[in-house]
Amino acid sequence: xxxxxxxxxxxxQSAHHEGDRNYSHYTSHDFYSxxxxxxxxxxxDIPGTDEDTDSAVLFGTxxxxxxxLRYYTGVxxxxxxxxxxxxxxxxxxxxxxxxxxxxxxxxxxxxxxLAAPLxxxxxxxxxxxxxxxxxxxxxxxxxxxxxSFWGKEENKQAVLDKLKVHGFKLAPLSKSNWxxxxxxxxxxxxxxxxxxxxxEQLKSEFDKLFEDLKExxxxxxxxxxxxxxxxxxxHQKQALAWMVSxxxxxxxxxxxxxxxxxYYNTLTNFAEKERPENALGGILxxxxxLGKTLATIALIxxxxxxxxxxxxxxxxxxxxxxxxxxxxxxxFCTASVQSVKKNxxxxxxxxxxxxxxxxxxxNWIDQFEQHxxxxxxxxxxxxxxxxxxxxxxxxxxxDVVLTTYNILASxxxxxxxxxxxxxxxxxxxxxxxxxxxxxxxxxxxNLEAQRxxxxxGTPIQNSLKDLWxxxxxxxxxxxxxxxxxxxxxxxxxxxxxxxxxxxxxxLIKNITLRRTKTSKIKGKPVxxxxxxxxxxxxxxxxEEERKIYRSVKNEGKAxxxxxxxxxxxxxxxxxxxxxxxxxxxxxxxxxxxxNTSSSSDSTPEELREKLVNKMKLVxxxxxxxxxxxxxxxxxxxxxxxxxxxxxKPCICEVIQSEQPNAKCPLCRNELRVEHxxxxxxEESESSIEKGDREWIxxxxxxxxxxxxxxxxxxxxxxxxxxxxxxxxxLSLIETPLKESGFVFTxxxxxxxxxxxxxxxxxFQDSHTGSPTxxxxxxxxGGVGLNLTAASRVFLMDPAWNPAAEDQCxxxxxxxxxxxxxxxxxxxVKNSVEENMLKIQNKKRELAAGAFASKKLTASEVKQxxxxxxxxxxxx
DNA sequence: ACCGCCGGGTGCC
DNA sequence: ACCGCCGGGTGCC
Numbered sequence: 001x002x003x004x005x006x007x008x009x010x011x012x013q014s015a016h017h018e019g020d021r022n023y024s025h026y027t028s029h030d031f032y033s034x035x036x037x038x039x040x041x042x043x044x045d046i047p048g049t050d051e052d053t054d055s056a057v058l059f060g061t062x063x064x065x066x067x068x069l070r071y072y073t074g075v076x077x078x079x080x081x082x083x084x085x086x087x088x089x090x091x092x093x094x095x096x097x098x099x100x101x102x103x104x105x106x107x108x109x110x111x112x113x114l115a116a117p118l119x120x121x122x123x124x125x126x127x128x129x130x131x132x133x134x135x136x137x138x139x140x141x142x143x144x145x146x147x148s149f150w151g152k153e154e155n156k157q158a159v160l161d162k163l164k165v166h167g168f169k170l171a172p173l174s175k176s177n178w179x180x181x182x183x184x185x186x187x188x189x190x191x192x193x194x195x196x197x198x199x200e201q202l203k204s205e206f207d208k209l210f211e212d213l214k215e216x217x218x219x220x221x222x223x224x225x226x227x228x229x230x231x232x233x234x235h236q237k238q239a240l241a242w243m244v245s246x247x248x249x250x251x252x253x254x255x256x257x258x259x260x261x262x263y264y265n266t267l268t269n270f271a272e273k274e275r276p277e278n279a280l281g282g283i284l285x286x287x288x289x290l291g292k293t294l295a296t297i298a299l300i301x302x303x304x305x306x307x308x309x310x311x312x313x314x315x316x317x318x319x320x321x322x323x324x325x326x327x328x329x330x331x332f333c334t335a336s337v338q339s340v341k342k343n344x345x346x347x348x349x350x351x352x353x354x355x356x357x358x359x360x361x362x363n364w365i366d367q368f369e370q371h372x373x374x375x376x377x378x379x380x381x382x383x384x385x386x387x388x389x390x391x392x393x394x395x396x397x398x399d400v401v402l403t404t405y406n407i408l409a410s411x412x413x414x415x416x417x418x419x420x421x422x423x424x425x426x427x428x429x430x431x432x433x434x435x436x437x438x439x440x441x442x443x444x445x446n447l448e449a450q451r452x453x454x455x456x457g458t459p460i461q462n463s464l465k466d467l468w469x470x471x472x473x474x475x476x477x478x479x480x481x482x483x484x485x486x487x488x489x490x491x492x493x494x495x496x497x498x499x500x501x502x503x504x505x506x507l508i509k510n511i512t513l514r515r516t517k518t519s520k521i522k523g524k525p526v527x528x529x530x531x532x533x534x535x536x537x538x539x540x541x542x543e544e545e546r547k548i549y550r551s552v553k554n555e556g557k558a559x560x561x562x563x564x565x566x567x568x569x570x571x572x573x574x575x576x577x578x579x580x581x582x583x584x585x586x587x588x589x590x591x592x593x594x595n596t597s598s599s600s601d602s603t604p605e606e607l608r609e610k611l612v613n614k615m616k617l618v619x620x621x622x623x624x625x626x627x628x629x630x631x632x633x634x635x636x637x638x639x640x641x642x643x644x645x646x647x648k649p650c651i652c653e654v655i656q657s658e659q660p661n662a663k664c665p666l667c668r669n670e671l672r673v674e675h676x677x678x679x680x681x682e683e684s685e686s687s688i689e690k691g692d693r694e695w696i697x698x699x700x701x702x703x704x705x706x707x708x709x710x711x712x713x714x715x716x717x718x719x720x721x722x723x724x725x726x727x728x729x730l731s732l733i734e735t736p737l738k739e740s741g742f743v744f745t746x747x748x749x750x751x752x753x754x755x756x757x758x759x760x761x762x763f764q765d766s767h768t769g770s771p772t773x774x775x776x777x778x779x780x781g782g783v784g785l786n787l788t789a790a791s792r793v794f795l796m797d798p799a800w801n802p803a804a805e806d807q808c809x810x811x812x813x814x815x816x817x818x819x820x821x822x823x824x825x826x827x828v829k830n831s832v833e834e835n836m837l838k839i840q841n842k843k844r845e846l847a848a849g850a851f852a853s854k855k856l857t858a859s860e861v862k863q864x865x866x867x868x869x870x871x872x873x874x875x
Numbered sequence: 876a877c878c879g880c881c882g883g884g885t886g887c888c
Numbered sequence: 889a890c891c892g893c894c895g896g897g898t899g900c901c
Contacts, residue, residue: 068900092901109901141876141899 056491059127059149059156060170062163066099066108066133067142074105075137080269082107082131082145083483086122095119099131099145102270102478110145117166127151127159130487150491197496205501218242218513219521225302225309229373232291232298235515235526239284239295242513244303246282247424247451253278253477254510255503267488267503268478279474281452283430285514288457289815290526293367296426296455300352300400301372310399312376349423351398355444356428358404359785362753364428365402383407383417392416405432405440412443422449430454433473434466436482438635439649441469464490464504474511531820532813536837539703539828541587549586549831552593556583557873564875569866571667574614574643576869580832587828588729588797589698607641611677615639628666628861629654638676642669651676665858695735700826704794705736707824708773711792712742716772719763719789723776723808724796730775733796737773744773749780756780764789778808787811791819796826798833802840803847835872 066082076082083100087109090096097110097118110118121127127149136143149159149170160170197205222241224232232240253276257264262271286292304310356364361384368380381395382388383403395401395416403417411417425447427433433441452474468490471479478484489507492500519526541549556579563569569576585592615637627634629650636648644666646654655662655673662671697705704722711718724730727748737744745759763774766789774787778799790812799805813821827833869875 066900071900087901090901096901098901112901115901141878 055152056128056150057153057156059151059159060172061146061148062114062168062170064114064145064147065111065142066145067111068108069139069141069143072106072108074101074103074107076101076107076133076143077264077269077271078133078135078137080133080137080271081484081487082133083481084110084118084122084129084131084147086119088119088123097122102265102268102481102484103272104481108143111142113166114168117162117168120162121149121159124158126155126162130483197498197501205505220245222302224298225304226312227301227310227373227376227378228298228371229376230294230371232294233526235286235519235521236291236295236298238521239286239291239513240298240302243282243284243295243299243453244307246511247280247299247303248307249278249280251278252276254507256477265478268484270478276477277475279452279476279511280450281424281454281474282511282513283454283456283470283474285454285456285512287514287516288810289517290515291815292455292457293364293428294371296354296453297368297371299453300424301376301378305350310376310378312373349396349421349450351396351401351420351422352424352426353401353403353417353422353447353449354426354428355403355405355408357432358406360428361402361404362757368400390416392420396420405444408447409438409440409443412439412446415443418443418446418448420448422447424451424453425449426453426455427473428455430456430470430473431458431466433469436469436472437650437653445469445473464493471507471511476507476511527815529813529815530817532809532823533820534809534823534825536825536827537703537707539587539699539826541699541828541831545586545590545699548590549583552579552582552586553832553873556580557875560869560873561875564870569869570644570862571642571669573666573865574639574645578614580869580872583832584797584836585726585729587831587833588700588724588726589732591693591696591732592726592728608677611639611641611643612679614643615645615677615679628858637679639679640664640669640671640677641675642667648676648678666862695732697736698732700796700828701733701736703826704733704796705740707794708737708742709740712772717768718792719772719774720792720794721774721776721787721790721808721812722794722796723778725778725799726797727777729796730777733775742773743769743771744775745771746775747780748777751780760785760787763787776808776811778804785811786814786816788814788816788818791817791821793821793823794826795823798825798827798836798840800836800839802844805840832872835874838871839868 081102083102083104085098085100087096087098088094093112093115095112095115095118097115099107099110101107109115118129122129128151129147129149131145131147133143134146151159163170219238220241221234221237222244223237224240252258252263255266256276257266258275259271262273263276264271265276284292284295286295301310354364361382365380365382368378372378378400379398380400380402381398383395383401384407388407389395408415408417425444427444433444435441454470454473456470468479468482468485471485472482479489489500489504493504515521515526517525517527517529559572560569560576560579563572563576582593627637627647627650628644629646634645634647635650637645638648638651639645640651642664644664646665651671652673654665655671658671663669664671708720711720722730722733724733727750730746730748734744734746745763747756747759747763751759759774763771764787774790776787793809793812795805795808809821809823827837
């Protein structure tokens with residue numbers, strides 16, 4: 001195996017965080033070209049954006065006509081679904097509405113009299129209009145179309161009125177005819193009512209969606225290719241067998257049937273002459289720690305070319321005798337090496353592209369090194385860093401190209417990655433593309449590949465909607481188009497129709513393999529993990545600490561109640577977070593709370609600095625702030641003049657689309673691109689740490705040290721993680737650790753890759769004299785971080801988001817952990833920390849009811865934030 | 876389109 | 889006849 005990684009590797013070693021690149025010197029134009037956004041930002045609106053579709057009710061139906069059939073090539077079947085699409089630039093009628101079949105070919109137009117009110121309704125997003133051709137599909141000039149109007153209740157009257165003005169009237173149709181996502185029977189057999197489910201039933205069904213997927217056909221095992229250096233566990237052999245069979249499948253995709261030399265899609269009634277290609281790939285959704293990476297490496301090597309494995313080269317004859325014991329194997333191998341090499345060409349791509357978050361890039365490299373036999377030759381290139389290759393021919397000669405989502409997204413439009421045809425694309429932590437509007441999602445969806453895989457431990461995080469981009473990436477016909485996904489699956493399921501859920505279930509079953517840590521194989525658990533126990537240890541502040549806490553709290557509470565009275569809480573969101581942050585810091589240590597000057601702003605420079613400080617507050621407070629636009633973690637955070645933080649691509653898109661009077665999505669203040677302030681490059685944190693104040697202890701530190709010394713008495717070899725969101729706090733803890741003679745190491749988000757690797761290796765080392773303690777910042781490192789040497793965790797301060805804590809605990813409670821894991825959470829009594837626990841519990845409940853708690857709208861997000869603030873400050 | 880609509884040709888019975 | 893009626897030309901938006 002050879003790694004072509006010199007320059008990129010060096011860069012990787014010193015790069016610490018993908019968000020650290022500073023774009024502030026770019027103009028907005030540069031910014032857009034950087035991301036290839038010019039093409040993307042002005043894309044036509046897809047009918048049915050999230051808010052429209054989720055709360056949509058059926059207003060009624062209307063029979064209309066499709067005209068101009070003879071001018072277009074698109075054909076339909078009776079009972080086939082059609083899409084209605086506005087065509088505002090039509091030369092003859094600005095109200096034109098096109099009618100397209102399922103594969104997007106135009107069938108005709110809606111007759112102009114009807115197009116007039118439709119255009120108004122569609123342009124103003126008063127309703128989503130969907131069509132089915134009930135009969136007359138073979139007509140030469142016109143055909144009927146049954147339209148259904150879906151929208152928000154509050155828009156119903158406007159729709160009815162508009163239609164009435166033009167002389168149309170909606171026919172209300174009994175719901176059962178319409179809930180069904182299937183085009184056909186909705187009309188031909190209106191008698192049978194769809195079986196409705198309660199929200200409760202639906203929720204539990206949905207929760208089970210990814211469980212119990214162990215079908216008989218997925219228990220088949222397959223031996224890995226010789227080139228795989230690590231013997232696979234039984235469940236990994238199952239994964240390999242399943243993945244290979246998915247890639248080599250010649251079957252028709254789900255929901256397609258062959259009838260009279262045509263291929264019918266049973267959901268939409270669409271038919272085509274050409275055989276629809278099956279998605280050669282799927283979703284490997286095994287729990288973390290079951291070896292998705294290893295399974296994928298085994299897949300690459302085992303299904304290397306034409307269903308054959310990567311041949312083992314340079315292998316000595318006597319070794320071969322040992323391995324196989326038969327001479328002809330050798331002959332077969334060398335022969336196939338040559339044929340394999342010869343068969344590569346433009347049309348037959350050889351390269352697997354793997355895209356992962358930066359944090360697990362090094363994990364992939366390690367795993368390739370670990371799991372490929374050293375005598376096997378595999379070209380692996382790490383496409384990362386400023387000196388990455390710009391040569392498509394070079395990339396296409398690799399067997400594996402590794403890159404990150406950020407590289408993928410930032411190269412979108414100019415990139416090599418989107419010009420090449422890949423043999424296979426693998427998205428690691430594939431849920432990162434669950435937001436269809438995110439750049440990385442769009443970039444991923446535009447890759448060309450024969451085989452497509454998504455690796456993820458969390459296939460559905462919030463709702464059904466998250467699934468769409470995954471399915472779209474897999475190129476599953478006809479779901480690639482959001483309208484068909486929505487009409488055939490998403491809405492029927494949301495409306496509680498059993499047929500819809502059944503379709504969803506068989507779809508998921510068809511393309512997903514998921515085993516959990518507790519799954520069993522032949523009666524034995526897949527993995528046996530030791531227990532994990534969480535204890536909460538209450539800490540009481542000293543009278544002195546309490547005095548400071550109380551005064552800061554009273555001051556902050558007064559300010560916040562003033563904001564509430566003025567109704568400006570969200571406008572002062574950064575200030576509110578600031579108050580809460582100071583309180584949380586005071587729970588840990590009085591020295592954490594440094595005064596931030598709050599002079600009234602005057603010069604632009606001062607304003608800028610003030611904004612940067614506010615943003616730092618929001619970001620460094622570890623509040624796990626989400627961008628209110630994409631509702632995802634912040635990517636390239638920027639702060640507005642009204643002090644709200646968003647992803648730069650997200651807010652730029654808003655500004656672009658609302659030109660010229662863009663408003664802040666949170667407070668409706670005026671927004672300008674040139675007013676956005678970027679997050680500056682992180683200065684080394686030591687500047688704050690070297691506050692040169694004399695070291696003092698705190699109640700929490702005392703509690704920690706007491707526990708550590710106790711523990712050492714019982715067992716001097718036991719290793720601990722000490723976790724905090726405040727790196728300054730970790731620094732303060734260093735002092736008593738040294739005094740008490742503990743050997744410790746430390747892992748921060750801001751450390752270089754090289755230093756991190758060193759820290760992790762020394763901590764994982766089991767020799768006496770190796771560090772027994774690691775100081776860990778809560779969010780350092782991604783899911784790949786393996787700290788199984790630790791069996792005790794001390795969480796010094798609670799996080800807003802319990803998932804962040806759990807993720808942190810999983811870094812030691814994972815495959816390889818031999819002991820029970822004991823976690824201690826220090827919580828200060830009668831403080832903001834106790835209130836944070838309340839919020840954590842609420843969030844846990846919400847997460848448990850993943851499906852019932854559909855994704856929040858912007859205003860719901862606001863309300864949630866307001867409620868949280870009230871809880872936190874005791875209002 | 877085996878329609879509808881348009882507009883030119885036409886005009887007592 | 890500033891009409892009716894006839895029959896040819898014509899046809900999405």
